[in-house]
Every structure is written in structure tokens, then in C-alpha cells.
Amino acid sequence: MSPVAENKWVKVGQKGSGPGPRSSHALTVVGDKVYCFGGELKPTIHIDNDLYVFDLQTQEWSIAPATGDAPFPCFGVSMVPIGTTIYVYGGRDDTRRYNGLYSYDTLRNKWELLSPVEEGLPGRSYHSMACDDRNVYVFGGVTAKGRVNTLHGYDVVGRKWVEYPAGGEACKGRGGPGLVVVEGKVWVLFGFDGNKLGDIHCFDLGSGQWTTVETTGDVPPARSVFPAVRSGKQIVVYGGEEEPHELMHMGAGKLSGEVYRLDTETLVWEKVVDGTEEGKKPSPRGWCAFAVAVKDGEEGLLVHGGNSPTNERLDDMVFRRF
Template sequence: MMANSRPEPTTPSQFVHRRAGHVMVAYQGRLYVWGGYMELPHFESYTLSTPSKSMYHKSDEIWVYDPLLDTWTSKSGNGFVPQQLSGSCAAVHGDHMYLFGGWTSIQSDLMENNLNYLWRLHLPTLTWELLKPEGTQPYPCDKAACWVHKNRFYVFGGFGPSTSLLQMKNPDFNFVPDNIYHSGWIDQLVYYDIESNRWVWPSTWGPKPSPRAAHAADVTGDKVYIFGGRFQDVRMNDLHCLDLTNWTWSGNLTDGSLQEAPEGRSWHTFNFVSKNKAVIYGGFNTTQEVLKDVWLLDVSLGKWEQVNVDRTGKVLWHTSAATAPGEVVYYGGIRNNLLDVSKPKDHAEDMVVLRFSPPTLQRLVIETCCRYSKVLHRHWHRIPRTLQQILEVRLNNSINSS
């Protein structure tokens, strides 16, 4: 007997909002969402030999969200479009989004499921390009962390196949195999030099973080901070900092701390909301519980603080991006145990916005006018025409969705 947890998706909004393993970046005040997959209704009684039903999102489709208009728009990518992927990582430099690695559902004798390709998407024209840098490529993997600093696109860690070790030339990383799958965790640190079109493996000093996957990283100034991730059977809560000017690792900044700190997790997000403060949200802990907690880290003081936010829910493998100073937008992911094959997966379909500083006056005006549109609508003609157009679009959207 088939038990459907919800109807099969039939509308564009259902397709875009049921998404995990995707990437999302901010560019010129808008959010760009690409890739990932969607869980579908399936049998509730499962065995390991009957995989869950899922489908990959179209790789030539890019969804753009405008926070001022509160609208989603489907755009078509062109050029050398990547395969359908999940677990890739992406970051923006200038007018381009760089996309690395991931897991593809395509299997062949010539290609493993994990990739080490590097794509570049020109965001103004949505044109894809497959780059072919010189130098030793990174290890094929998914669930790596990436960031941009100056004219370099960095990749750290990941989970990938052991057979690729035979193809690597003088790899400068540690590989720890998994006991179940023919893959393992890695601690690779490599960057793509945008100006010279070359992969570079920098030498570092200090205690390097252990191999890991599904961790999170973000840059502030000339330093990158890396938090958590899974290594073997443990989901960690260690915090590491790499100085990108002298290539020195800090060691575990959580080690030996007497203060309260987030529990270990993977599939979480980590974003700087100011020069010295970063926020962590959600994830998956070692006992396979989905988390909903929000933590604020002050790197100048080395202090964690848990933040009470009512509108956050349990979520893992979601994405995050900052569209305005002090504001982080969270999107997509799964709300229940992704590893439990006996139960249907519940997608997180709502967008969550957390603010750690006051919004702009423009945002305040727009949100207030929308909230009290029934009372204020007759006065909209008094505000600038550009704001009137934004308010009309948002009002029409709310009417159509009700």
C-alpha cells in the first residue's frame, strides 16, 4: 500500500521550494538558487535496498528571488550548463558565481558520481562556462566548503571516492576512508587563482583541521573561519581560523573553552553578519537529531551566545546568503532525519530571514505599507513612483497566493 505524505508537485512554486543540496548566492541585492534535488512521496515501509524517491532539479534552470518585490523568477541558463548536481559549493567574485564539485546521478565507466569540475556562471547574462585551469585539480567530492578572498576561489574538505586517489599527482591532503562506502573524508585546501587560471595548493602552518564534510565556512577581512562538519561517526563543534595572509591555522578555538558553545553538527550554515560576528543556524547532530538553534559568535572576544528566535524551525542541508548588511536569508533544506530511509522527508519550504541590525528606511517603508495595505493603500500615491511599483507587485503577489 502506498502512503503519500503529500501530493506530487504540480506547480512551479512546489518545484522551487522543495529543494536540498542546492546552492544559493547573493548578487546585487538578489538571491540566485541553483541545483539540488527534491524528495518525492514514497513507501513508508522501507529497506536499505529500496532507495527513496527523489528527483534532481533542472540544471539549466536558475531561480532568482528579489527581496524588495518578494518575487521568484525562473531563468534559463545558457552556455556550458553543468550536470544535475547536489552537494556542490558556490561563491561569488565580481559578476561571476563559481561552482565546484558535487554529486551527480549520472553513472558511467568514465565518470564517478563525485566531480571536481569548476564552472563559472556570469550572473548578468546567466551564461555558464566550464573552466579548465592548469595545475593539480582538487579531489572529486561533494559537501565541501568554499569561499572567495581577493582574486581566489578556495575549497576546503569534502567527501569523495577512494578510487580517485590513484589519479591524483602528489596530493597534499589526508584521506580517511569510510567503513561502509568506497569514499572518505578529506582535508584538502586548494584555491583557484582567477587571474592566472590555475589551481594552487598552498602550504600552511599550524594545526590543520581534521578531514571533514558538510561543514561551513565564511570570510571576514583576511581570515576564514570554519565550523563543524562530519568526520567518521562524529559531527564536530570545532572552530578553526586560517589567516589568508600568512597561511597559519589557529587550532581548535572551541577546545578547552569553559563557556557554552554550540553542539557538534553538520549540514548547517555559518555567515558573518558584521566584521566580528557570525551566526550559525540548524544542522544535524551526532545522534541524528535535526537542529533549530541559532548561535552568534563574536570572534573578537572568542565568545558564543545562543539567540532565541521564535520563527526558526528544525532544518538541515539548507542554504544561506546575506542580501543586506546584518541580514541573513535561509532557504530550502530538510526538516527531519535525512538518513532515516523508513520515513518520507519533509522539505523546509519557507524562507527565513534573520536580522542582526536595523533594516534600511526603504525596507521599513515597504514592509510597513504591505503589512497595513488595507489602511495605507489609498495614500500610496504620495510616495515615490519606484516604491509604488514595488508595493503594487507585492500586493498582487499576496492576492494571488491567498
């Protein structure tokens, strides 16, 4: 199969009561179920705290019959899965109240508050999360005191936070970065500190050391609020905001619709050819929700919603296999 034929976006049909148009929300996948939480329809105004569930087989949305202590409605939130449990952290409402760390057991349909924001990690929004088999990692974001460059891990077995060394002077505090774990290393890509950042930093969990990473090839322009996921030893990034709007979060800046891949061994970027037919390409976007999913037996990037170049929130779902 030719590279062009492989690199196509596919629009995923949606039935049922779904989340609708929104941005600054979170998406994650457990098995053949996609979970969606949080977001905004209008800038800085939260929507709801329903947990939406999308069945990849039937392509139908429903609302999870959740019990327990759920996060309050918020935007700028992140979540990741470990096993059959989802971990949701952060996000804020329109009064700048922040959520702590919650888990959602997808087998029991139950929320649990694991770490109140008053006792655990300082609250934040527009941070990034990633995970391995045992730990949830949180980097950066916007706190009540401004943008931070801190890295923390939550051990889901020991149920405790671990504070790692901060990124240092080279790795500025930022919102909306990419965060990916590849073979024991945590990668921080790009972000926003008042300006769009194009730098990359890597934290080695074994040695406890940060490294500023220099890359070559088709290096993507600086950006923030974009999907970043792992595919084997590669990091795949898509979309995001390359230039901010003069109204900042109240407007839509220059948004990307391109896909790039970084080989974490050779440190060479490749811009992926888009073989999607004209008229069927998804809109450029930022602030979208994303996750790695398996659709029709193939693993790839699943994206829902986000902000469009017209500053209107999107409600489509698109998939692109790796």
C-alpha cells in the same frame, strides 16, 4: 529596540516558478537577486540543473535564461559570488559523477566551465566554499577516496588554483563544515567525519599557518551541514544536524533550529535569543541553502529549504537580520 525584537525570523513570500522543496542545494546573492542551484528531493537523487533567480524586491522566482556550459544536475554543491559573477563548484549526481568549477556571469546570463574536474581540483560533494574579493576558497568535502581536509583557493583574476597546506592531524577530513573568511583568515567550523565534530580551526592566509581555536561562552553542540556566514568580525551559524540518523544520509537525525554568534576577536560564543512568535518559528533543519542578503535595507541570513526532522524537504524561505 530590544534584543528580542531584533532577533526574529521573517518568512519571505515566494511567487513564480521556484525551486520547490529540496535540500543539499546552494544559494547566493548578487545585488537584489538570489540565485539557487542544485539539490535533492529524495536522498542522493539529483533534481535539475536549472538556475533559479529570486527577486528580493518583487519576491518572485524565475529561471535564468542561461547559455553556455552549465554544471550537470547535482546535490552537495556550493557557490559564492565575487562581483557580478557566481562561482559554482562540486556536487555529484546519483552515479557519483562530480562537477568541476563553473562561473555564471549574471550580467550576460552565461555559464562557463573554468576548471574541469579531470584537470583541476579533485571532484567532491558536501565541501564548503567562501570567498574574498579575488579568491574562491574550497575546504573539505567527500571525494571518491573519502573525506578530505584540504584547502584550495581559485584566483578568479589569474584563473588558477592555489593549494594551501592541509589542515593537519588536528583538523580531520570532514564533510559539511562551516567555512568563513574574516579579515584574511579562513575559519573551519565543525563538520562530520563519521561522527559530529565540534572543533574549530583557522588558516592565516598571510602566514600560511593553521591554528586550532579554543572558544568559550555558549559553545554550540557539534554539528554539520549548517549555514555559517560572516557578519562583520563575527561568525553566525544556524541549524544543522547535531546527531546523525541511523540510516545516515537516508534519514534525518537530530536537527537544530538555534542561532549562535562567535566573536572572532574575543573567541566568545553567544547563543542568540529567538524572539520569533510561537507558531511562526521556522522548522529546525540541516542541508539547507543559505547566503547573506539585504532585505528591506537590513543585512542578515537568508535560508531556503533543507531537510526537516520528519525527513521531508522544505521549500520555505526565511530571513533573520544580523
